[in-house]
Amino acid sequence: MRIVDTHVHRGVSRNARSLHAFLGVSALLFIVSAAMTIRVCTSMSSMHEMPMPGGWTMSMTWMRMPGQTWTDASAAFLGMWLAMMVAMMLPSLLPMLWRYRQSMGGADETHLALVTALVGVAYFFVWTVFGAAIFASGIALTKITLQSPAFAHAVPLVVGLVVVVAGALQFSAWKARHLACCRAAMTCPCTETADIGKAWRHGLRLGVHCCECCIGPTTILLVMGVMDLRAMAAVTAAITIERFAPAAERSARGIGILVVALGLTLIARSLLTA
Numbered sequence: 001m002r003i004v005d006t007h008v009h010r011g012v013s014r015n016a017r018s019l020h021a022f023l024g025v026s027a028l029l030f031i032v033s034a035a036m037t038i039r040v041c042t043s044m045s046s047m048h049e050m051p052m053p054g055g056w057t058m059s060m061t062w063m064r065m066p067g068q069t070w071t072d073a074s075a076a077f078l079g080m081w082l083a084m085m086v087a088m089m090l091p092s093l094l095p096m097l098w099r100y101r102q103s104m105g106g107a108d109e110t111h112l113a114l115v116t117a118l119v120g121v122a123y124f125f126v127w128t129v130f131g132a133a134i135f136a137s138g139i140a141l142t143k144i145t146l147q148s149p150a151f152a153h154a155v156p157l158v159v160g161l162v163v164v165v166a167g168a169l170q171f172s173a174w175k176a177r178h179l180a181c182c183r184a185a186m187t188c189p190c191t192e193t194a195d196i197g198k199a200w201r202h203g204l205r206l207g208v209h210c211c212e213c214c215i216g217p218t219t220i221l222l223v224m225g226v227m228d229l230r231a232m233a234a235v236t237a238a239i240t241i242e243r244f245a246p247a248a249e250r251s252a253r254g255i256g257i258l259v260v261a262l263g264l265t266l267i268a269r270s271l272l273t274a
Contacts, residue, residue, distance in 0.1 A: 018109065022101065022116075026094055033086035037232070040080045044227040052145070053153040055273055061227055062135075062142040074135060081131035084226075085124060088236045089210065092243045093123060095186035096206055100199075115199035122203025123210070130211050134222065156270035159223045163263030166216040170256025176249050178213035183248055185209075214239055220259060 049057035064073045101116045145152045169175050185206055211218075217235045224231040238255045245251035 018101070018112075019098070022098060023094075026090065026097075030087060030090050033083045033090070036083040037080075037087045038229065040083070041227045041229050041232075052155065053149050054156050054270070056156050058142070058145065059225065059227060062138040074132070077135045078128060078131055081134075082124060082128055084232065085127040085131070088232065088239070089124075089127065089214075091236075091240050092182070092210075093120065093206075096182075099186060100202065115196060118196060118199040119203035119206070122200045123207040126204055126207025126211055130218075138222075156273070157267060160263050160266030160268075160270055162223050163220055163266055164260055165263075166219045167256045167259030167261075167263055169216040170252045170259065175213065175216070175252060178209050179242060179248055179252060181209045182206075182213050182243060186243070216256075216259070 044059070044061065049059055052058050061077070064070065068076075097116055097120055100119055101112060104112055104115060145155060217238050221228075221231055221235045242248060242251045242255060
């Protein structure tokens with residue numbers, strides 16, 4: 001009986017040490033990424049924005065700095081985007097990673113740490129690819145805006161309409177399905193083995209589901225100001241709430257109501273100032 005109790009105690013102690021190490025590394029990663037994000041946002045806010053027809057200003061995020069190539073601009077954006085996504089999404093990702101780690105209990109600690117890290121890398125790789133597509137779209141829209149005064153004048157109205165659509169997505173079956181997939185990954189045991197290739201594919205699947213689930217909040221962040229710390233904090237809070245709240249769909253719809261109200265307010269303001 002004492003031998004059994006000793007083995008159980010050792011198992012519990014090892015699991016506790018593993019959890020402490022996991023949380024310590026995650027906390028350090030979050031602090032570093034959050035600090036980088038705040039620093040970049042602060043430096044960007046000190047730059048002069050370009051006044052545009054319609055009474056709004058265009059961020060310099062989508063433009064090259066003097067002497068900067070498009071390759072340099074893309075790399076700078078993706079670096080900023082990755083740091084921002086780690087700070088925003090890591091709180092929601094941690095339960096998924098820990099569940100995956102617990103499901104791979106038969107592996108040794110070193111290999112377990114490797115495959116768990118690989119899942120996280122694959123997850124944020126998907127967000128990086130998403131960021132590259134966003135940057136390309138942002139450049140194209142910026143070019144159109146600069147070349148068309150009529151479109152530039154309509155941008156505040158378009159932003160309001162986009163926010164309303166993003167809020168309406170919160171009520172869709174499509175949103176509910178992907179949110180359910182993300183929440184299931186936090187609670188359901190993973191049945192795969194601790195294989196490097198399977199870990200990478202598992203992380204990619206998590207990333208794809210997460211990007212699709214967060215398409216509405218992410219769109220709001222982009223149109224409201226990707227470098228705005230207040231918008232970033234609000235979007236992070238919304239994503240975290242709908243992942244952890246007991247009633248997932250109700251929380252998503254409550255957020256949707258607030259977002260639609262915000263969009264309608266922006267539309268009304270744009271019409272009044274037109």
